[in-house]
Amino acid sequence: MSQPVTMTRRSFLEGLNLSVGGLxxxxxxxxxxxxxxSKVVPTVLKPNVFVHVxxxxxxxxxxxxxxxxxxxxxxxxxxxADELGADMARVRVLQADGDKAYxxxxxxxxxxxxxxxxxxxxxxxxARTMLVTAAANRWKVKAVDCEARDHAVFRRGTGESIGFGExxxxxxxxxxxxxxDVRLRPRAELRNVGGDLPLLDGPAYVNGTAVFGADIxxxxxxxxxxxxxxxxxxxxxxxxxTRALAVPGVKHVVEVPAPKAPYLFxxxxxxxxxxxxxxxxMRGRAALDITWEDGGNxxxxxxxxxxxxxxSVRAPGEPFRQVGDVDAAFAxxxxxxxxxxxxxxxxxxxxxxxxxxxxxxxxxCEVWAPTQHPQAARTEAAQVxxxxxxxxxxxxxxxxxxxxxxxxxxxxxxxxxxxxxxGAPVRVQWTREDDIRHDYYHTTAAQRLRAALDEQGRPxxxxxRTAFPSIRSTFSTDVKGPVFRDLNQGVLDLALAIPNVRAExxxxxxxxxxxxxRSVYNIFHAFSVGSFMDELAHAxxxxxxxxxxxxVGPARHMSLAELGVPKLPNYEAPLEKHPVDVGRxxxxxxxxxxxxxxxxxxxxxxxLGLAAHRSFLSYVAVVVxxxxxxxxxxxxxxxxxxxxAGLVVNADRVRAQMEGSVIFGMSLALYGAITxxxxxxxxxxxRDFRLVRMAEAPRRIHVDIVRSEEAPGGVGEPGVxxxxxxxxxxxFALTGxxxxxxxxxxxxxx
Amino acid sequence: xxxxxxxxxxxxxxxDVDPEMPLLWALRDVLRLTGxxxxxxxxxxxxxxxxxxxxxxxxxxxxxxRAEGRSVTTIEGLSPDGGHPLQRAWVEMGVPQCGFCQSxxxxxxxxxxxxxxxxxxxxxDQSLAGNLCxxxxxxxxxxxxxxxxxxxxxx
Ligand code: FES
Ligand code: FES
Numbered sequence: 090m091s092q093p094v095t096m097t098r099r100s101f102l103e104g105l106n107l108s109v110g111g112l113x114x115x116x117x118x119x120x121x122x123x124x125x126x127s128k129v130v131p132t133v134l135k136p137n138v139f140v141h142v143x144x145x146x147x148x149x150x151x152x153x154x155x156x157x158x159x160x161x162x163x164x165x166x167x168x169x170a171d172e173l174g175a176d177m178a179r180v181r182v183l184q185a186d187g188d189k190a191y192x193x194x195x196x197x198x199x200x201x202x203x204x205x206x207x208x209x210x211x212x213x214x215x216a217r218t219m220l221v222t223a224a225a226n227r228w229k230v231k232a233v234d235c236e237a238r239d240h241a242v243f244r245r246g247t248g249e250s251i252g253f254g255e256x257x258x259x260x261x262x263x264x265x266x267x268x269x270d271v272r273l274r275p276r277a278e279l280r281n282v283g284g285d286l287p288l289l290d291g292p293a294y295v296n297g298t299a300v301f302g303a304d305i306x307x308x309x310x311x312x313x314x315x316x317x318x319x320x321x322x323x324x325x326x327x328x329x330x331t332r333a334l335a336v337p338g339v340k341h342v343v344e345v346p347a348p349k350a351p352y353l354f355x356x357x358x359x360x361x362x363x364x365x366x367x368x369x370x371m372r373g374r375a376a377l378d379i380t381w382e383d384g385g386n387x388x389x390x391x392x393x394x395x396x397x398x399x400x401s402v403r404a405p406g407e408p409f410r411q412v413g414d415v416d417a418a419f420a421x422x423x424x425x426x427x428x429x430x431x432x433x434x435x436x437x438x439x440x441x442x443x444x445x446x447x448x449x450x451x452x453x454c455e456v457w458a459p460t461q462h463p464q465a466a467r468t469e470a471a472q473v474x475x476x477x478x479x480x481x482x483x484x485x486x487x488x489x490x491x492x493x494x495x496x497x498x499x500x501x502x503x504x505x506x507x508x509x510x511x512g513a514p515v516r517v518q519w520t521r522e523d524d525i526r527h528d529y530y531h532t533t534a535a536q537r538l539r540a541a542l543d544e545q546g547r548p549x550x551x552x553x554r555t556a557f558p559s560i561r562s563t564f565s566t567d568v569k570g571p572v573f574r575d576l577n578q579g580v581l582d583l584a585l586a587i588p589n590v591r592a593e594x595x596x597x598x599x600x601x602x603x604x605x606x607r608s609v610y611n612i613f614h615a616f617s618v619g620s621f622m623d624e625l626a627h628a629x630x631x632x633x634x635x636x637x638x639x640x641v642g643p644a645r646h647m648s649l650a651e652l653g654v655p656k657l658p659n660y661e662a663p664l665e666k667h668p669v670d671v672g673r674x675x676x677x678x679x680x681x682x683x684x685x686x687x688x689x690x691x692x693x694x695x696x697l698g699l700a701a702h703r704s705f706l707s708y709v710a711v712v713v714x715x716x717x718x719x720x721x722x723x724x725x726x727x728x729x730x731x732x733x734a735g736l737v738v739n740a741d742r743v744r745a746q747m748e749g750s751v752i753f754g755m756s757l758a759l760y761g762a763i764t765x766x767x768x769x770x771x772x773x774x775x776r777d778f779r780l781v782r783m784a785e786a787p788r789r790i791h792v793d794i795v796r797s798e799e800a801p802g803g804v805g806e807p808g809v810x811x812x813x814x815x816x817x818x819x820x821f822a823l824t825g826x827x828x829x830x831x832x833x834x835x836x837x838x839x
Numbered sequence: 840x841x842x843x844x845x846x847x848x849x850x851x852x853x854x855d856v857d858p859e860m861p862l863l864w865a866l867r868d869v870l871r872l873t874g875x876x877x878x879x880x881x882x883x884x885x886x887x888x889x890x891x892x893x894x895x896x897x898x899x900x901x902x903x904x905r906a907e908g909r910s911v912t913t914i915e916g917l918s919p920d921g922g923h924p925l926q927r928a929w930v931e932m933g934v935p936q937c938g939f940c941q942s943x944x945x946x947x948x949x950x951x952x953x954x955x956x957x958x959x960x961x962x963x964d965q966s967l968a969g970n971l972c973x974x975x976x977x978x979x980x981x982x983x984x985x986x987x988x989x990x991x992x993x994x
Pocket of ligand 2: 158440489490935936937938939940941971972973974975976
C-alpha cells in the first residue's frame with residue numbers, strides 16, 4: 090500500500106458493515122449493523138477506511154491484518170490513535186473483512202508494522218487534521234493555535250477544549266485534506282508508540298470468549314471431516330459410503346475433487362463426511378471404505394532425498410552472488426575449512442488446526458476463517474463457488490497460530506465447495522492428523538560451506554552452496570530448485586568482509602506441497618552459516634564472538650558491489666531505507682555477549698553458543714546457555730536475545746515474539762522433523778512430531794530491544810533464525826561434538 | 840442416544856447424545872461452550888483441559904458418559920467475571936500470544952493452585968507438562984502462576 094486509501098462513504102460503510110455484521114471477536118461492545126447505519130454522515134467522521142469517529146466520541150479503528158499471536162491488534166491501532174490524539178480507553182478495534190480497499194492484508198513476511206507504519210499514521214493524522222480544523226473554525230482561530238490530545242482539541246494558551254465527539258458533525262462536513270496538507274506528529278508526540286502496551290484481547294483469551302475459527306456456528310450448519318489421500322496428487326479410485334452414512338448424525342458423504350499440479354491453494358481432494366457434529370463426522374470418516382490411486386509422488390522418500398540434496402551441493406550450482414575470484418583463492422589457501430548441513434521438512438502445527446466455515450447461498454458466499462490472507466481466501470472462495478469476488482465476504486476470526494500455514498486458502502476452498510454441494514453452511518474441521526500429514530511443508534535443505542584461510546589464518550574465500558525445493562514449486566510445475574530471490578534470505582544479504590565470495594543455488598525438485606514457515610529459508614541458511622562461523626572460529630583458534638565480528642567486518646552499509654549481487658530483493662524494501670547495515674549487526678552481537686557475560690563462558694560449566702542473523706530487515710543476536718541434566722541430557726537453560734527491529738510500536742509484544750521465537754527455534758533445532766516414505770508423511774500427531782514442552786523451556790529468556798528510530802523492520806520472524814545455530818554452538822561448547830543435521834535429537838541426547 | 844445429566848459450570852444440563860461422544864465435543868458442539876479447545880484429540884496437547892469434580896481431565900478422550908452425574912468446570916466457569924487470580928495474572932503479564940492453548944493452561948494451573956497454593960517450579964513443570972504452547976509462552980506462564988500464587992519471582 091503506497092497511498093492511504095481514501096474512500097467514498099458508500100465503500101467505507103460497506104467495509105464497516107461487513108465487519109460488524111460478522112464478529113465481535115471478544116472486543117466487548119461492537120457496533121451492530123443498525124447502529125453503524127444510523128451513524129452515517131453527518132454524525133460520524135470517517136476520512137478513510139481505517140478510522141471512524143462517532144458523535145459520542147468513540148473512535149473505531151479497523152485492524153486489517155490478522156491476529157495470530159503476534160499482537161497486531163494491540164499494536165497497529167495504536168499508530169492511528171496516537172496520531173489522532175485519541176485516548177486508548179475510548180478506542181475500539183474492529184477486525185476488517187478481506188477487501189482490497191484496505192490495501193495489502195496478507196499477514197505474512199513480518200510485514201504488518203514495517204509495511205504500513207507511515208500509511209496508518211497518515212490515516213490517523215488525516216482525521217486529526219479535520220477535527221482540529223473544525224475546532225479552529227469554531228473558535229475562529231488558526232489551526233496552528235490548536236492541538237489534539239487526550240481525545241479533544243485544545244486551544245493553545247487558553248484552557249479551552251472541545252471533545253472529539255462534539256466536533257464530529259462539523260469535521261464530517263469538511264473536505265478530506267490532501268496528503269500534503271496533513272502533518273505527521275513528531276516522534277515525541279506519539280504517546281504510546283514504543284511502550285509496553287496492554288494486550289487488547291487479553292481478557293477474552295483468558296475467559297473463553299475469544300472467537301477462533303471453529304467457534305462460530307450457524308443454524309443448520311454441518312461439520313465436515315475429510316479423508317484425504319496419503320500422497321499429494323493422489324486421488325480417489327472408488328469409495329463406499331454405506332457404513333459412514335449409517336453412523337448416527339452423518340448427513341452426507343461427498344467426494345472432493347483432486348487438485349492438478351501446480352497445487353496452488355487448491356484443496357488436497359478426498360472424501361468428506363458431513364455430520365451434525367464433529368464427533369459424528371470423525372466417526373463417519375473412520376467408517377469410510379476408500380481405494381486410493383497415488384498419482385506419481387509415491388516414490389518420495391525423504392531420507393533418500395537427503396542424499397540427493399547432498400550430491401547436489403557437492404557439484405557446482407548456479408552462481409547468484411560473486412565477489413573476486415573464489416577458485417583462485419582456494420587454490421592458494423593455506424587451509425580449507427568445510428562442512429555440510431542438512432535440515433528436514435517441518436509442519437507448521439499451529440495449535441488451532443485449519444478450520445473454515447462457509448455458506449454458499451442465493452448467489453453469494455460468506456466465509457468465516459482464521460486466515461492470514463483474507464484477500465487470497467476471498468479469491469479462492471469466489472473461484473470454487475463460481476461467483477464474482479464482489480459476492481464473497483470473508484470474515485477474519487482470531488487465529489490460533491498461523492506461522493504461514495493459514496496464508497494458504499486450501500481449507501477455505503474445501504468449506505466453500507462442500508457448502509455449495511449440500512446447500513447448507515459447512516464448517517470443515519481438520520484434525521491434528523490431517524494438519525500434520527497434509528501441510529504445505531517447510532522445505533528440506535542441504536548446505537555446503539567452505540572457507541579458505543591464509544597462513545595467518547585470515548579468511549580469504551567463502552563458498553556457500555544451497556539446495557532445497559523452492560516454494561515456487563507450489564505455484565508452478567517447471568521449478569528445478571532455488572531461484573535468485575530465494576537466496577535473499579540469509580545468503581545474498583549475508584554480511585562478509587572476505588575478498589572472494591560465491592554463493593550457488595543447486596538443483597532440488599519438489600515432491601510435496603512446499604510452503605513458507607515462520608522465517609522460511611532463513612531457518613537453514615542461518616543454521617548453516619551460524620554453525621559454520623563457529624566452526625571457523627575453532628579452526629582459527631579464536632573466540633567465536635571475535636571471529637564473528639571479524640568475518641562480518643567493520644560497521645558499514647554494504648553496497649550491491651560489495652555484496653556481489655546485481656540487485657537485492659531485500660524483503661521488497663528499498664536498500665536506501667533498509668541497507669545491509671553491518672553496524673547494527675555488530676551492535677546486537679556486542680550487546681548480547683555483554684548481557685550473557687560471554688567472557689565468563691566456561692566458568693561454572695556455562696556452555697554458551699552465539700549466533701546472529703539479519704532477516705526481514707531486522708537484526709537479532711542470540712546466546713543460549715546449555716547444561717546437562719541429571720539424566721545426561723543437554724538442556725537449554727537460559728537464553729538472551731537482542732533485537733534491533735528499528736522503531737517498534739509495542740515493546741511488550743516484541744519481547745513476547747522473541748520469547749516465542751526461542752521456543753519455536755528450540756523445537757525445530759532439537760526435536761522437529763517430518764519424514765516421508767512412499768510419498769506419505771510418517772508422523773501424525775504430537776506423539777511423533779515433538780515440540781518443546783514446559784519442562785524443557787529455559788528458566789529465563791532475556792530480551793533486550795535496541796532503542797532505535799530507524800525505519801521499522803519485521804518482528805514475528807527474525808527471532809527464529811539465530812536460535813538453532815546458537816543451540817548447535819552451545820552444544821559444541823558443552824559436548825565437543827557438533828550437530829550438523831537437524832533435529833539434534835537424531836545425534837545427541839537432548 | 841441416552842439422556843445424560845451433567846452439571847456444567849454450576850448448571851444442571853441434560854444431553855441427548857451418544858454416551859461415547861468425548862466431553863470436548865459435547866461441550867463445544869452441543870452446549871456451545873467454545874472456550875475449551877481441540878488441539879490434538881489424543882490427550883497430547885492439553886488444549887481441551889477441563890475439571891471433572893475438580894480434577895483435570897482431557898475432554899477430548901473423556902467420553903461424556905464418564906461425566907454423568909458429576910460436575911464439569913470449563914474456562915467459562917473458572918470465575919464469574921474473569922477475576923480468578925490466574926486470569927488476572929495472565930492479563931497483567933501479557934501471557935497469551937495467539938491465546939488458543941491458554942484456556943487449557945489456565946484450567947491446569949488452577950487445579951494445581953487449588954491443590955498446592957505455593958507451587959515450586961517442579962510442580963508447575965509437572966502440572967503443565969501435558970499442555971503445549973506452539974507460540975512459546977512457557978516462561979510467562981511460569982511467572983504468571985507464581986505471581987497468582989503470590990510467590991516472589993512472579994515478576
Ligand atoms: S485436544 Fe485434548 S489433549 Fe489435545
Ligand atoms: S498462545 Fe498460542 S499456542 Fe499458546
